[in-house]
Amino acid sequence: MEPPKPPKPPGRAGPAPRVPSARLGPRPIAVTVLLLTLVFVGAVFALGPSEANTPGADGANLPASSQSAKAAKIVDGPTGGGRTPVLVVYSRADGSALTEADRAVIGGRAAPLGAVGLDGVPAEAVFDPKGTVATVPVPVSDKLEGKDNDRLVATVRKVASDGVHRPLRVQVTGGPAVSADLTKVFDGADVTLLVVTALVVAVLLLVTYRSPVLWLVPLVVVAIGDRLATVVVGALAPKVDVAVDSSAAGILSVLVFGAGTNYALLLVSRYRDELRSEEDRFAAMRRALRGVVPAVLASGSTVVLSLLTLLAAELTVNRGLGFAGACGIVIAMFFGLVVLPAALVLPGRWLFWPLIPRVGDPIAADRDGVWAKLGRVVSARPVLVSVGATAVLGALACGLFGTSVGLSQNEIFRKTPESVQGAKTLQSVRPAGATQPLTVVSSAPTGAAVAKTAEGVEGVSSVEPGATFGRYAVTDVILDSTPGSSRSDATLVRLRRALADVPDAHALVGGTTAGEYDVARATDRDTRIVVPLVLAIVFGVLVLLLRALVAPALLVLTVVATYFSALGAAEMVFGTVYDFPALDDNVPLLSFLFLVALGVDYNIFLIARAREDTVAGHDTRAAILRALASTGGVITSAGILLAAVFAVLGVLPLITLTQIGVIVGAGVLLDTLVVRTVLVPALVLLTGKHFWWPGRPEGAGDGGGAGTGGSAKPRESAASGAKRPARNAG
Numbered sequence: 001m002e003p004p005k006p007p008k009p010p011g012r013a014g015p016a017p018r019v020p021s022a023r024l025g026p027r028p029i030a031v032t033v034l035l036l037t038l039v040f041v042g043a044v045f046a047l048g049p050s051e052a053n054t055p056g057a058d059g060a061n062l063p064a065s066s067q068s069a070k071a072a073k074i075v076d077g078p079t080g081g082g083r084t085p086v087l088v089v090y091s092r093a094d095g096s097a098l099t100e101a102d103r104a105v106i107g108g109r110a111a112p113l114g115a116v117g118l119d120g121v122p123a124e125a126v127f128d129p130k131g132t133v134a135t136v137p138v139p140v141s142d143k144l145e146g147k148d149n150d151r152l153v154a155t156v157r158k159v160a161s162d163g164v165h166r167p168l169r170v171q172v173t174g175g176p177a178v179s180a181d182l183t184k185v186f187d188g189a190d191v192t193l194l195v196v197t198a199l200v201v202a203v204l205l206l207v208t209y210r211s212p213v214l215w216l217v218p219l220v221v222v223a224i225g226d227r228l229a230t231v232v233v234g235a236l237a238p239k240v241d242v243a244v245d246s247s248a249a250g251i252l253s254v255l256v257f258g259a260g261t262n263y264a265l266l267l268v269s270r271y272r273d274e275l276r277s278e279e280d281r282f283a284a285m286r287r288a289l290r291g292v293v294p295a296v297l298a299s300g301s302t303v304v305l306s307l308l309t310l311l312a313a314e315l316t317v318n319r320g321l322g323f324a325g326a327c328g329i330v331i332a333m334f335f336g337l338v339v340l341p342a343a344l345v346l347p348g349r350w351l352f353w354p355l356i357p358r359v360g361d362p363i364a365a366d367r368d369g370v371w372a373k374l375g376r377v378v379s380a381r382p383v384l385v386s387v388g389a390t391a392v393l394g395a396l397a398c399g400l401f402g403t404s405v406g407l408s409q410n411e412i413f414r415k416t417p418e419s420v421q422g423a424k425t426l427q428s429v430r431p432a433g434a435t436q437p438l439t440v441v442s443s444a445p446t447g448a449a450v451a452k453t454a455e456g457v458e459g460v461s462s463v464e465p466g467a468t469f470g471r472y473a474v475t476d477v478i479l480d481s482t483p484g485s486s487r488s489d490a491t492l493v494r495l496r497r498a499l500a501d502v503p504d505a506h507a508l509v510g511g512t513t514a515g516e517y518d519v520a521r522a523t524d525r526d527t528r529i530v531v532p533l534v535l536a537i538v539f540g541v542l543v544l545l546l547r548a549l550v551a552p553a554l555l556v557l558t559v560v561a562t563y564f565s566a567l568g569a570a571e572m573v574f575g576t577v578y579d580f581p582a583l584d585d586n587v588p589l590l591s592f593l594f595l596v597a598l599g600v601d602y603n604i605f606l607i608a609r610a611r612e613d614t615v616a617g618h619d620t621r622a623a624i625l626r627a628l629a630s631t632g633g634v635i636t637s638a639g640i641l642l643a644a645v646f647a648v649l650g651v652l653p654l655i656t657l658t659q660i661g662v663i664v665g666a667g668v669l670l671d672t673l674v675v676r677t678v679l680v681p682a683l684v685l686l687t688g689k690h691f692w693w694p695g696r697p698e699g700a701g702d703g704g705g706a707g708t709g710g711s712a713k714p715r716e717s718a719a720s721g722a723k724r725p726a727r728n729a730g
Contacts, residue, residue: 027282030342037339041228048231052249052324063314066518067496071441071510074472086153087174088113088136088160089422090125093167097131102168106134112159113138116152128429135426136160140176146183153180157418171422175436175512181417183246185653193250196651197257198223200644208265208637214351217343218264225335226256229328237323244320247657250649251321254661256328258598258645259303262638263336266605267292269634271344275357285345293337295608298545299601300333302538306597309533313526315519318586371632375625378678382685389679393561393670399568404582406520407655408484411581414653431461433479433488438495439511440475446505447473457498459491483513492517523585534593535560538600545604546611547695554683554691555603558675563595566667573662584656591663598642598664599671602635606676610684614697624684632677639672 114123205215274284310322481487542552610627649661
C-alpha cells in the first residue's frame with residue numbers, strides 16, 4: 001500500500017492567472033493625447049476670435065503719462081472739441097499752376113466734401129499763393145478708429161475724386177488718412193505672412209529630414225499651434241487689458257513657427273538617435289523626451305520670461321507684443337513636448353523613410369562627420385579660434401558707427417501710400433509742419449497768452465487760436481520743420497518749456513508730432529528697464545540649468561556680442577541695399593529681446609548636452625566635442641530655419657518689421673554659424689573643468705572618463721536612464 005502523497009504547498013498550485021493592468025499602454029496614451037488636443041483646439045477655434053489683434057490697437061501707442069496722451073484725452077473727451085482734419089489736396093501732376101477749369105472742379109467738390117465732414121456744411125478750398133496746390137480741410141471726429149475711420153476716409157477719397165481727371169490729381173492726407181493707410185497695408189498681410197512662413201518652414205524641413213513624409217508632421221503640429229495661439233491671444237488680451245496691434249500679431253506667428261520648429265528639430269533628432277539603440281519606439285520616445293525636456297523648458301522659459309518683461313514697458317505696443325509672444329511660446333512648448341511626440345511615435349519608424357533608423361546604427365555623437373571634424377579643428381587651436389571669432393564679431397559691430405535712430409510717421413512705410421504723397425505735396429507750398437500741427441490745450445482764460453508765447457518760440461511758423469470749450473482752450477501751432485526731424489523735436493522741447501512758464505495755463509502740447517516724440521522718449525525708458533531684466537533672466541535660467549556661474553556669464557557675453565554684431569551688419573545692409581533713412585525707435589529694443597532670448601536657445605541646447613555627457617563620465621573636453629558632434633547638425637538647421645522665418649517679416653510693408661527681421665535673422669545666423677559653432681566650444685576648451693565652476697559635473701558620473709576621440713563607455717546616460725549598447729559607442 002502506497003503511502004499517501006503529501007499535500008502540495010499552497011504556493012505551488014501553478015501560475016496564478018494574470019490580472020490585466022489598469023494602466024493604459026503607450027499607444028492608447030498617444031491616441032488620447034491627439035484626440036483631446038483636436039477636441040480642445042476645435043472648440044477654441046469655434047468659440048474664439050478669428051485674429052489676435054484687438055480693435056483700436058493700431059496707432060494707439062501714446063504713453064499714458066505723456067503730455068500728448070493727456071492732451072488727446074481732453075480733446076477727445078466728452079467736453080472736448082473731438083475733431084481733426086482730413087486734408088484733401090488738389091494739384092496738377094506736372095506741378096504747374098491750377099487752371100480756371102481745375103479751380104471750378106475743386107470748387108464743385110467743396111460742398112459734397114463738407115457734407116461728409118463733422119459739421120455738414122460746405123467746405124472751402126484754400127489755394128497757395130502760387131496757385132499750384134489747393135487744400136480742402138474736412139473736419140471729422142477724433143473718436144473714430146478702426147473700421148469706422150477707414151470707411152470715413154474711403155468716403156472722403158471717393159467724393160474728392162469724383163469728376164476729377166488727369167492731369168488734375170487728388171491726394172487725401174492728415175492724421176485719419178495716415179491711420180487708414182496703416183490699416184490698409186496690413187490687409188491680407190497676415191495671410192501672406194502665414195503662407196510664406198509655412199512655405200519656408202516646409203522647404204527647410206524637407207531639406208533637413210530628406211523624407212517625403214516626416215516634414216509634414218512637425219509642420220502640421222506647429223501650424224495648429226500657431227492658429228491656437230492667435231485665437232488664445234485674441235480672446236485673452238482684452239480680458240487682461242492689453243492691446244495687441246497688427247505688427248504684434250504678425251510677429252506672434254513668426255515666434256510660434258520659429259520656436260515650434262526649433263523644438264521639433266531638437267526632438268526629432270534625439271528621437272532618431274534613440275531609435276538607433278532601442279527597438280521599442282515608445283521607449284525610444286520616452287528616452288528622447290528625458291533628454292530634450294530640460295533644454296526645451298529652459299529655453300522656452302527664458303523666452304517667455306524675457307517677453308513678459310515687456311509688461312513693465314510704458315508703450316502699449318511693447319506690452320501687447322510681450323503678452324502675445326509669451327502666450328505663443330507657451331503654446332509652442334506644449335505642442336512640441338506633448339502633441340508632437342504623440343504624432344511622431346504612432347506611425348512608427350517608416351515615418352523616416354527612406355533614411356529609417358535601425359538598432360545598431362551609430363548615434364550622432366559617435367559619427368565622424370563634419371561637426372566632429374570641426375570640433376577637432378577647434379580643439380587643436382582654441383586660442384586662435386576664439387580670437388578670430390571675436391575679431392569677426394567686432395568688425396561687424398563697427399557698422400554701428402554713424403547709426404541714426406528715429407523714423408517719422410511718413411517714413412515708416414516701405415511703399416509710399418497716398419497720405420504720405422499728399423503730405424509731401426502740401427509741404428512743397430506750406431510749412432513742413434502744416435500737415436501735422438501741434439495741438440496745445442490750456443486753461444480757457446490763458447488761451448491768448450499761450451498763443452502769444454508760442455509765436456515767440458524759435459521754429460514756430462504760425463499759431464492759429466482755436467475754439468474754447470468748457471475749462472479749456474485749444475491752439476494749433478504749425479512748425480517750420482518736417483515732423484519727426486531733429487529740428488522738429490528741438491522746437492517741440494522749446495515750446496513746452498516756454499508754455500510751462502505761462503502762469504495758470506497748465507499747457508499740454510499734443511498732436512501727432514508731439515506723440516511721436518513722446519513715444520521715442522518712452523522707448524528710451526523701456527530700453528533702460530527691459531534690457532537689464534532680460535539679461536538677469538537669461539543669466540538666472542542658465543545658472544539654474546547648468547548649476548554654474550562661469551558658464552552662464554560667458555554665454556551671456558557671447559549673446560550680447562552677437563547682438564551688437566548683428567546690429568552693425570544689418571545697419572550696413574540697410575544703408576546699401578534698402579536705403580532706409582534710420583532705425584525705427586523700437587527696433588533696437590525688440591531686436592535685443594528676440595536675439596538674446598532666442599539666441600541663447602542654441603547655447604542651451606549645446607551646453608546642456610555637454611553637461612549631460614560630462615555627468616555621464618566624460619571629461620569636459622570630450623563632452624563639448626561630443627555635444628558639438630551630436631547637436632551641430634540639428635542646431636544649424638534650427639538656426640537657418642529661424643533666421644529664414646524672421647526674414648519673412650520683410651514681406652510686410654512696414655520698415656520697422658523689415659528691420660527687426662533682418663537684424664534678428666543676421667544675429668541668429670551669426671550665433672549659429674560662428675558663436676555656437678566655434679567660439680563657445682573654444683571658450684569651453686580654454687576654461688576646461690573651470691567652465692562649470694562652482695559645480696563639478698565631472699565628478700558626478702560613474703568616473704568612466706573618455707578620451708578625445710568621442711567614444712563612450714557603457715554608462716547610465718542622463719538622457720535615457722538606460723545603458724547604451726556598447727556597439728553604439730563607436
